[in-house]
Amino acid sequence: MANNIPAEEVRARAFSMPFHCPAYPPFPDTFLDRASLTVTYRSDLDKVAALVPEPLTVTDPVVSIAFLFMRAPKLGDYYEVAQSIRTELNGEQILFRPSMYAESVAAIMDGREILGLPKKYGQPMLRLVNDTLLGTLEYGGSLVARATMGYGYEEMDPEKAKAIAGAPGVVLKIIPHVDGKPRILELVRFGYESVSVKAAYTGPGALELFPNALAPLADLPVREILSTTHTVSDVTLQWGEVVHDYLA
Template sequence: YPMGPYRFVNREYMIVAYETDPQSLRAAVPEPLIPNAENQVLYEWIRMPDSSGFGDYTESGVVIPCTFKGEPINFTAQMYLDDEPPISAGREIWGFPKKFALPVLKTHSDTLTGTLHYADQMVAMGTMGFKHQVAPGGIEATAKSMTKTQCNLKIIPDVDGKPKICQLVAYNLTEIEIKGSWVSPARLQLVPHVNAPVADLPIRRVVGGKHFIGDLTLPHGRVLHDYLV
């Protein structure tokens, strides 16, 4: 894969927000991050038809709103995608927890539908109304929300199996241009699977869905916290 930064054009998101158990949420978040008090999880599908160096692919995964030293931050807990170069780059550069799977984000009639299959089994399905209602605050509010700091737990072993790198890596998206943003009631189904454990954060209440499309740049990251120092 080429070295970044990486530019994404017409990147399409469907995000279903839901509430889960506080104990399960705490177990999924590494210290010193603190999970959000509302026990919310963001389950995402991202369609990327035009990404520099990576091509055309789709991604799905679990993001948990947290705080770090009092500042809001989003922690990426799980990611599944169908393209090898961004899997390698994501793990090696930023520490994204990426695995190969088959996510799909498509519009069927009046319904935006996301599915995730792992090892020939469906482990997630989400639906929301297609362009049901313009998002509160419009594209400006969505663009501002996308500037929020995001982070991953990067773990790289040494040749003897012991940790060589163990860091929280942060990054902020740049050059963000949102072209449309909508909200809708949503539904989400998660199926227990040992190798794609999205259902380990059980659904207690679905809050709603958000759908937006835009262009953005993914820059290199920075070390937020080093566990080996």
């Protein structure tokens, strides 16, 4: 009679599905030479607040769109877009991420299952075209976002660049039960360690957002661009921390 896998071994080895060939390698994730084009802008308070769950609060409708090239030794290279909203939680200023888009299935599953990062499959891109840094996001065959920045325009303060590259975030993690109701419903805080900034610039920038039914970045319209930055850094994504449990 063949022996099944003992229950204690299942508990010890389980971190992703399928059990016998996990969809991604064990956490944590380190990113090398992570390039980021980030446009930060002010939007409409009522529209921004409508995406932010309590107990997070919004007093200034500041939104960021980051176009990223991720070089992950364990996940492979891929492009990503992250949308962030400036919020506060228990007196701490923290970035709430309502949506993210990536072209890597492993990176999507890794981020969603472990931390609850709200990743969907899309076609982001970040590239240099002559003197212009260009970031784009396509979803479902249509252009959703396009950002441009003057390349290497003005060097940033190193400490400010490090703070941007390692800024903590918070996400709403939702894992449904087998009956469709939420089994996990939490705000999860995450951060970065071993942050090393290799290059950092600021300069003139522009951001265009286009309506899309399933990638609604344009629902938060651009009213005023506050900053445009380009950083290249090494970072390690930390384990998360549950800061609010909606089912407790």
